[in-house]
Amino acid sequence: MRELYELCGAEPELVFSPYCWRVRLALLHKGLSFVSRPLRFTDKAQLAFSGQPLVPVLRDGEAVVSDSLAIFRYLDQRYPAKPLLGDALSSARLGLIDQLIQHSLPAGLFKALVLRIHAVIDPADHAYFRQSREQKLGLPLEEFADPVAGQASLQQALPPLNRLLATQAYLDGSAPAAADYLVAGFFFWAWSLGEQPWDSDSPVGAWFQRLLGQYEAQLGPVKRAA
């Protein structure tokens, strides 16, 4: 049995972590079925078997792997067909893309999404979420949150993706692979939280719809926050 431990809201079907979405998309790419093991923030003790406290964790028979890119690497080693990472050079470039994207996308999106996250998580998670995030941010969630500024920050980050996707269907070329999934994780984060802070008529919007359509054709509708 293949199990994906992932973050959920008060409703266990509402999974929204961008890093868990990366793994869902990678499993779909490989054609591998899995059972979702949704956890709330305060269920972290259930990850003790993985030796660390963060989702996503993939348990695949005897194998236990955490961290989205490590899971991509594991999947390519265990199931070589339909590579996600590619050869050593492709894999190194994916590492650079991940650094660049982590620097440009999540901060603005978090500003846009943080109160949505607070609204969808289980009440049991509220204290943990607020305390851990306010400590990192250095200010109350309500002062940090700013959907307009967050969307503006995202818009600043999208031109390079739009330019590339105006000329090719996927970030990784004519077919999607790991670069698409590691970027798309952030878009599924917003989408599952009920938001879409990008233009659906843009190349990025069309690319997201293609990935969403492929996902939903195989795994059914994505649960979205109301």
Place this chain on the structure above:
Amino acid sequence: MRELYELCGAEPELVFSPYCWRVRLALLHKGLSFVSRPLRFTDKAQLAFSGQPLVPVLRDGEAVVSDSLAIFRYLDQRYPAKPLLGDALSSARLGLIDQLIQHSLPAGLFKALVLRIHAVIDPADHAYFRQSREQKLGLPLEEFADPVAGQASLQQALPPLNRLLATQAYLDGSAPAAADYLVAGFFFWAWSLGEQPWDSDSPVGAWFQRLLGQYEAQLGPVKRAA
């Protein structure tokens, strides 16, 4: 004979275009000698043989190729040893890296370097440079120029590179390849103009010094503006 048409200042040895630097580094990577054909901005008519007006242009026997990434592609096809781009997936990821880097590095660097460029180019180029750039910028060069703001903008863009280079010697892994050269072109741009708006003790600073050392060991000291 292999000729590289590239942009120069009043002194023909002072070559500073970031896109020409990409090609110099790629030729060095391949171990291919070349003759520099330095051009001033107002010498563009000499590029008519290439069917377009921009440097870099590589003339290699019968082949004429412009655009830095197209030249990388040509070099891999004509001289397959020591690949720059790698396979189709590596090459697609390089395209994404180029878009992300073009979005994050050159704008701040140009703000820091523009008056330096104006100072080193041939007086015959002054009117063209000012007019073409002021039209794009929508304001006088002196109002746009801001070395402090430019350096601050560069600092905002460097964390992802520093994080990666803290764990590996080159952007493309344990050995340099096309991703290193396309990013390094911007650093050689600043360096040849006599500036170094990054911390030499940072991972990025050490990476640049490695590439500079390899270049100078083969091709001699880089000419820098006073």
